[in-house]
Amino acid sequence: MLLSWSLFILALGGLTFAAPSRRANYVVHEKRAAEPSPAWVQSRRLESDKILPMRFGLTQSNLDKVEDILMAVSHPHSADYGKHLSPTEVIEMFKPSSETIEAVKNWLIGSGISPERIRLSGNKGWIELNATVAEAEDLLDTEYHVYEHEESGLEQISCHSYSLPAHVQPHIELVKPTVHFNHRVARDEGAPGKLKRKRESSLGKPSPYNGPKTNGEHPSVAPSLDSCDEYITPACLRALYNIYYVPTQTGKNTYGVVEFTPQAYLPTDLDMFFSNYSPSLVGTRPVLVSIDGGYPQAQYQGFDYNGESDLDFEYAMSLVTPQNVTLLQTGDMVEGAGFDNWLDAVDASFCTYEGGDDPSQDGIYPDTAPGGYNGPESCGIIAPPYVVSTSYGQDEFTATPAYAIRQCNEYAKLGMMGTTVLYASGDYGVAGFGGECIDTATNTESVNGTRFNPDFPATCPYVTAVGATQVSPGYTVYEPESAAETVIYSGGGFSNIFAMPSYQAAAVTHYLEAYPPPYTAAQYNNSGNVRAFPDLAANGVNYVIAIDGEFELVYGTSASSPVVGSMITLVNDARLGAGKGPVGFLNPVIYTPGFASAFHDITNGSNQGCGTVGFTTEPGWDPVTGVGTPDLTILMPMLLGLP
Template identity: 60%
Template sequence: MDVSHPDSPNYGKHWTPAHVAATFRPSDDAVAAVRGWLVESGLAPERVRLGTGAAWVQADVSVAQAEALLGTEYFLYQFGDDEDFTHVACHEKYHLPAGVAPHVELVTPTLHFDVKPKRSAPKVEKIERRSGASSNASAKAVGQPGFGTSFPKTSGVLNTIWSELEDCDEQIVPDCLRALYTFDYIPIATDKNSIAIVEYTPQAYVASDLDLFFSNFSPSQVGERPNLVSIDGGYSQTDYGGFDFNGEANLDIQYAMALVGNEQSVTLYQTGDMVEGASFNNLLDALDASYCTFEGGDDPDYDATYPDPYGGGYEGPEDCGTVTPAYIMSTSYGYTEVDLTPAYEQRQCAEYAKLGLMGMTVLYSSGDYGVAGNYDLCLTPDGYESYDGTIFDPSFPSTCPYVTAVGATQVNPGSSVYEPESACETVIYSGGGFSNVFPMPDYQRAAVENYLTAYPPPYPAGTYNTSGSRAYPDLSANGANYVIAVQGEFYLVYGTSCASPVTAAILSAVNDARLAIGKGPIGFINPVIYTPLFMGAFNDITNGSNPGCGTNGFSAEPGWDPVTGVGTPNFARLLGLWLGLP
């Protein structure tokens, strides 16, 4: 808040990565307590080393020494009948001295069986979920076709393409978005600015589709490509094609590049290989070296492990702090909160706060199922997902208070781009609601309480979290009837997947204008956009709702609402306000 709230004297004074790492690593007292205990227990000082980021202390000990240090007994465990696949772990419990235990979150190897059997030949498959079954080990499957809350939907191939503004109620093209959001800007600080789109293998853009799209909607950009940054072996694979494998990436890249224009380059963070895949944590490791070991590091049960421990995948070193964070980052993928553990989500959410401290604006699509979760599943009273569930099922990372969640709107049938939009109710519904994990941040409290008081949702207790939790989305943009090119044909596409890269392009222009006059990037924008001044600069959406779980969901109303947030961007008004901030 100190660097992100417009009333703070330190607004815009973002931290360096070194400052962030120093702030969040264990204290010197914690490191000294652990090292001192090990040395006093008889280990030579050179056998006790501090790892990268100062989060881990590594000690080289024999099994007998480990048993003495931890007051436990170790065994060699075997996986089934495979005598070659074994794992060292201790039995039932281990102990730490009273003065050491408060400083230690995890000792390994101890109780954790964080290894998996060797797998068969690599293959790509769709992820399916049965009613009542939670895929809570699927974080690294985020790139699989159809997976997640925000994978784009299509009504099929288009036979005719229109590009006139009067047709925007049936087909959205870049000029429609420019008109909707008064977005007319030519970048002038392109060497200082940066914008990134995130994709997860096997999702991949197709170069020929990019040129097909540009030839119709931005001819000067034919031949342009995003700057590919490979993370953990990520690449634009060509083994699998079609909408399921190219739709998401083509959508994101085509619209982000067309809207920023040929003056501003767009970076593609292609994350994960074809075998191991990747999770959001794998991406975050590459952006911030301190995250690789933050709070004990990633969870091998949820996140991809590199080098690939089984062979067949990327065997290079894990990307840890190898990528310079862009000022704007858009991700059109998501989970539901119930997919993952609260501890996993809280650790990741803290990292989004760290990126905000460094000046990054992190955008996530809010989801395409209204108040329901993936595939229209909702929660049962015992916390499981089911088609018979009646409790709203919020998404993640949209509910993290340190990301900006982007919902979806639509141009109403028969309406023009100069008339008010409504919440998206064509093919998809804008994801929105209230978190079951994160408390409500102060920056949105007044706006959310105004909604709940003026327009109380007509649902019985227990339908959604009413305890004062993080509400989402934060803002929105059009998410219906997008024209995209896929494998040489044009498709009509729907989703909050459309809204996030569009919002990223618009906010990137704000950064460009600020950088051009010597100011910094806008960074974490939520504390700004919830102020009355900035809320008034968005196009307020007051029609539509986001059904799910056998209900009409929430309704779009004047002011903030859990369907479209504070509204859609009016670039001309927002630019003036952001240029007025320090």
């Protein structure tokens, strides 16, 4: 018997010795979306004693019901149309479960992290931990490296992938900072280094992502309706889309336009433009909401600093006057900002300690750097405007699915609360910024790539993506427009991340079956079950703007988005006057067949890129101009007739 017990102890010891490490149950959670360009060189391992502000995004409840909940308050055939949720109801609907919070906490404590170091955010959406690099690498079974840009000398950190224990993985959506990697650096000369870095490292940088383009032409004549094929003015847009409604509910209605510092309007430019095209607005300015220290700076001037903001407010203010337009100026002059920063400001439930933002993508506030905004992070400082237009974006390829999906869900929540969120669809057709496409052999972006490169957040199914049209040369505003093919090409195509939402399934399926694109699965996601964009369009070519004391012509879906935003703002005014609420998430309405007559169908043009002619416009929805351009005299009474 003694011999048998001894053998058992030896066997047990052998089993203990041979047992797998705790890494055996780890599974890869995220991988870097795209490899850095050759200009970024991996220089060294990140020092093990450096402190990282780790943020664990907890899996929210009811995420499988996001589309159903949003459709219930947004689809014109729903009995609950227009019954938008309150911020409190949204928080309660999606807050992580107690089981999720405890699972992640217990894992961290079991890994040697003391309980007092672990913080739970106010909305219970994030667990926060300041950890050394050594601790983070141990928790995530990864390695952090420093990458240096050969030309600028700028550095950023990243890991290629990270893993989580299998029993913890279902409770975590994403971990920051980890695999997110910014692939570009600024090309502007003369601006301070940190200003250049953050303009380029922010997702929402003012240039060149979706910012207006110029051909250098300076109009020397006073444009009229007879010359709208060469010079677009507010009068041209009114004639194109029948924008003749005068707001009456200016005290109730709200229209916000997002700008990212250092992009800012110049007051003298606004007055120069208004003097010519909207005299009653001379001296009028947008209502400033400063987010994370943002303000309309005038220290740096030039097209890259003033072009977008001048364009947005010269046209948005002209089209909705006397309605005020709110400027959501985001980010200070040192760090700048990304999309998460403005979302923090309009929805307190999206905020966490230090904003829950990604240091590689967003501004982290307070900013203690000299000249930085050292005040509290702007969290829930303003109710979401009824309409928000954003003319910025990034290539979807550079965003990991976890990052993109989490942000996209936030747009859905804004829709549930009654906000219409508009994003420009991009200016390079089926290609990404700068005409770059995806090189599948190297998993990088390149002008020699052959796979189409869609735009984000335009690919998020819970925003309204706006493409671009133009008045064809020699045509008038009273004749059909075509897809934008002068200087820019309307961004459009199919997501590589997001599934097809139910509201567009019939329209997109019809396009793919009736007009099958002549491209393979190697060139774009032709599965037929993914989000397609844009949703609609508006003119984006030959805009006359006042910029830095002179008139220039500009081009871009960055012009189209605020124009559509202006039209929906006028619709909201009419609904508010009738005792109703704002329209909120717009897409389920515009894809409903009964609303087709409210849009001018665009059937001429394409959106070339990646060595192809791109997709073609066709009768009905297409991945160039969506369902077409709005006719406000038809759309407004239709939307006014909804509950």
